[in-house]
Amino acid sequence: MPIPISDPDDPRIEAYRAVRERDLVGREHRFVAEGEVVLRVLLKQARFTVESILLSENRVSGLLDALDVLPSGTPVYSASRAVMDAIVGFPIHRGVLAVARRAPLPPVAELLAGMPEQTLVVGLVGLANHDNVGGIFRNAAAFGANAVLLDPETCDPLYRKAIRVSVGGALVVPFTRVASAAAMVTDLRATGFEVISLTPSGREPLTQVRRPARVALLLGAEGPGLPATLLEETRTVSIPMSGGFDSLNVATTSGIVLHHLSSIPHGYSVEQPHAR
Amino acid sequence: MPIPISDPDDPRIEAYRAVRERDLVGREHRFVAEGEVVLRVLLKQARFTVESILLSENRVSGLLDALDVLPSGTPVYSASRAVMDAIVGFPIHRGVLAVARRAPLPPVAELLAGMPEQTLVVGLVGLANHDNVGGIFRNAAAFGANAVLLDPETCDPLYRKAIRVSVGGALVVPFTRVASAAAMVTDLRATGFEVISLTPSGREPLTQVRRPARVALLLGAEGPGLPATLLEETRTVSIPMSGGFDSLNVATTSGIVLHHLSSIPHGYSVEQPHAR
Incomplete structure (x- = not known):
C-alpha cells in the first residue's frame, strides 16, 4: 500500500518538488513521467528503473493492478490533491507522477x-x-x-x-x-x-x-x-x-x-x- | 500609416482588451487572428471583413506590403510592446492582432x-x-x-x-x-x-x-x-x-x-x- 504524505515539505518526496522549475534546469540522470497512460507504459519498459511514484489519493485504487510489477523496495507515495499541488507547485490534475532513471544512451x-x-x-x-x-x-x-x-x-x-x-x-x-x-x-x-x-x-x-x-x-x-x-x-x-x-x-x-x-x-x- | 496608440485605455482599441478573457466567453460575430502568417492568410480571404488591426511598432514596416489590400477606411493601430501587452493583458510576443467579422454559416x-x-x-x-x-x-x-x-x-x-x-x-x-x-x-x-x-x-x-x-x-x-x-x-x-x-x-x-x-x-x- 502507498506511503501517505501529509506534509508538502516531507524530505521523502523531494524529487517531486517544484516540478516545472526543475523541468527548465533539466534532470541529468532522471526524468518525470506524468499521467496514468504514461505511467502504465513506463512500468512495462525494462530499460527504465522507476525510483518512486507519487499519486493523488483518488488515483491509487485505479492503479493498484499496474503497480504490482514494481520491485518491493520502490516507494509509492500518496497525498491529498491539496498536498500534491503544494508539492509540485501547480494544480496537477492528472494526479499521477513518477520519477525514473534515464537509460544510458548507446553509441x-x-x-x-x-x-x-x-x-x-x-x-x-x-x-x-x-x-x-x-x-x-x-x-x-x-x-x-x-x-x-x-x-x-x-x-x-x-x-x-x-x-x-x-x-x-x-x-x-x-x-x-x-x-x-x-x-x-x-x-x-x-x-x-x-x-x-x-x-x-x-x-x-x-x-x-x-x-x-x-x-x-x-x-x-x-x-x-x-x-x-x-x-x-x-x-x-x-x-x-x-x-x-x-x-x-x-x-x-x-x-x-x-x-x-x-x-x-x-x-x-x-x-x-x-x-x- | 498606422494610428499610434499610447494609452492602453484608448476606446478605439476596445476590441483588443483582455483578449484571453474574451476568448473564453466567445465573440459572437467576430474573431481574433494572431501572428503575421495568420494575418497574411486572413487578408487574402474575401469572405472575412477585417474590422481593424493592432500591431506592435516593430512589426509595422514588415507588414506594409500586406496591408495594401485593406479598404482605406479600415483602421490599423500601432503601439509600443508595453502598451500592446497592457491592452491585451499578457505578453503578446507575436505583436500582430486583427479583429475580423465572421462569415455567416451556410446551411x-x-x-x-x-x-x-x-x-x-x-x-x-x-x-x-x-x-x-x-x-x-x-x-x-x-x-x-x-x-x-x-x-x-x-x-x-x-x-x-x-x-x-x-x-x-x-x-x-x-x-x-x-x-x-x-x-x-x-x-x-x-x-x-x-x-x-x-x-x-x-x-x-x-x-x-x-x-x-x-x-x-x-x-x-x-x-x-x-x-x-x-x-x-x-x-x-x-x-x-x-x-x-x-x-x-x-x-x-x-x-x-x-x-x-x-x-x-x-x-x-x-x-x-x-x-x-
Missing part, C-alpha cells in the same frame, strides 16, 4: 548494428519543440519505428511534456544522440541504410517511394527545414500539397511518411531513379 | 450542393480540443479539402488558438455547423457522398481504399471515437498500427487519411467490398 553505431534486416529509423535535425518531438515519438511507436536518432539541437524526448505528448512513445522507441546530422548520415550509410530527407522541394513524391529494407527518414524543423548540405547528399522526398497552402506540421509529416513506409510491401530494395 | 445542404464533382469533405464529431481542430484545418487546407462540417459538440475553428494552430487553415477551408452527426451523414449521402468513418476497428485498412469522386471523412475524438451508430451505418476504415501501441493523434490521423485520399488516382467510384 549510434552500436544501436544501428543491433537492428534487424528490416529497419525503420527516424533522424531528427534541429527539432527544438517538445510538442513536435513528442508527437514524432508517438508516431514512431504507433508505426513500429526501430529507433530515433537526435542531433545536438533536437530537444530532450524525456522532458515531461514531450513524454506526455508522445503518450509514452518516448519511453517505447529506443533513441540516442549523434554528434552531428552529417555524422548521423555517415553512420546510417555505413550500416546499410537508405537515407530519405523530407523536404517541400523533394525530387520524388512520397507516394512513389518503395520501402528499402533499411530506411532512415530525416526530418527538420518547420521553417528552416533540413540543412542544404544534407539535402544535396541524400534522397529527397516531398509530400505534394494543395496550391497556395503548402504547410504541414512536422509531427503530422512524420505520421504520413511512417504510415506510408510501414504499410507498403517491403523486404526488398529497388533501384533509385536518381543519381546521388 | 449544410447549400454548401454541399455547390461542391464540384470531385469533392473531399471532412466531418468532425465531438472534437472539443482547439489544438486538434486547428491541426485538422491545417491539414484540410494543405490537402485541398473542399469543406469541413462540425457537429454541435465540436469546438469553434475561429477560436484564436485554433486559427493559430491551423496556420490560417481555419480561414481558408469553408466550414459550417450541422444539427447532428446523424443529420450530417444523411445530408452527405443525399448529395452523393461516400461516407468513410475512421476508427481503430475499421473493416478496411486505409491503404486499400480507392478514392470515390465525392468522399467525406468522419473523425471523432481520441478516446471515445465515433458513436457506434455512425460506425454501423458507414464504411469504416482503420490505420493499421504496430502491436501494443495503437495510438494516433486525431489531427495526425486526418493528415494521413487526407494525404492518402488526395494523392491516389481518383475520378471514379468503385464497388464497396462490404454490405451496408
Whole structure:
C-alpha cells in the first residue's frame, strides 16, 4: 500500500518538488513521467528503473493492478490533491507522477548494428519543440519505428511534456544522440541504410517511394527545414500539397511518411531513379 | 500609416482588451487572428471583413506590403510592446492582432450542393480540443479539402488558438455547423457522398481504399471515437498500427487519411467490398 504524505515539505518526496522549475534546469540522470497512460507504459519498459511514484489519493485504487510489477523496495507515495499541488507547485490534475532513471544512451553505431534486416529509423535535425518531438515519438511507436536518432539541437524526448505528448512513445522507441546530422548520415550509410530527407522541394513524391529494407527518414524543423548540405547528399522526398497552402506540421509529416513506409510491401530494395 | 496608440485605455482599441478573457466567453460575430502568417492568410480571404488591426511598432514596416489590400477606411493601430501587452493583458510576443467579422454559416445542404464533382469533405464529431481542430484545418487546407462540417459538440475553428494552430487553415477551408452527426451523414449521402468513418476497428485498412469522386471523412475524438451508430451505418476504415501501441493523434490521423485520399488516382467510384 502507498506511503501517505501529509506534509508538502516531507524530505521523502523531494524529487517531486517544484516540478516545472526543475523541468527548465533539466534532470541529468532522471526524468518525470506524468499521467496514468504514461505511467502504465513506463512500468512495462525494462530499460527504465522507476525510483518512486507519487499519486493523488483518488488515483491509487485505479492503479493498484499496474503497480504490482514494481520491485518491493520502490516507494509509492500518496497525498491529498491539496498536498500534491503544494508539492509540485501547480494544480496537477492528472494526479499521477513518477520519477525514473534515464537509460544510458548507446553509441549510434552500436544501436544501428543491433537492428534487424528490416529497419525503420527516424533522424531528427534541429527539432527544438517538445510538442513536435513528442508527437514524432508517438508516431514512431504507433508505426513500429526501430529507433530515433537526435542531433545536438533536437530537444530532450524525456522532458515531461514531450513524454506526455508522445503518450509514452518516448519511453517505447529506443533513441540516442549523434554528434552531428552529417555524422548521423555517415553512420546510417555505413550500416546499410537508405537515407530519405523530407523536404517541400523533394525530387520524388512520397507516394512513389518503395520501402528499402533499411530506411532512415530525416526530418527538420518547420521553417528552416533540413540543412542544404544534407539535402544535396541524400534522397529527397516531398509530400505534394494543395496550391497556395503548402504547410504541414512536422509531427503530422512524420505520421504520413511512417504510415506510408510501414504499410507498403517491403523486404526488398529497388533501384533509385536518381543519381546521388 | 498606422494610428499610434499610447494609452492602453484608448476606446478605439476596445476590441483588443483582455483578449484571453474574451476568448473564453466567445465573440459572437467576430474573431481574433494572431501572428503575421495568420494575418497574411486572413487578408487574402474575401469572405472575412477585417474590422481593424493592432500591431506592435516593430512589426509595422514588415507588414506594409500586406496591408495594401485593406479598404482605406479600415483602421490599423500601432503601439509600443508595453502598451500592446497592457491592452491585451499578457505578453503578446507575436505583436500582430486583427479583429475580423465572421462569415455567416451556410446551411449544410447549400454548401454541399455547390461542391464540384470531385469533392473531399471532412466531418468532425465531438472534437472539443482547439489544438486538434486547428491541426485538422491545417491539414484540410494543405490537402485541398473542399469543406469541413462540425457537429454541435465540436469546438469553434475561429477560436484564436485554433486559427493559430491551423496556420490560417481555419480561414481558408469553408466550414459550417450541422444539427447532428446523424443529420450530417444523411445530408452527405443525399448529395452523393461516400461516407468513410475512421476508427481503430475499421473493416478496411486505409491503404486499400480507392478514392470515390465525392468522399467525406468522419473523425471523432481520441478516446471515445465515433458513436457506434455512425460506425454501423458507414464504411469504416482503420490505420493499421504496430502491436501494443495503437495510438494516433486525431489531427495526425486526418493528415494521413487526407494525404492518402488526395494523392491516389481518383475520378471514379468503385464497388464497396462490404454490405451496408
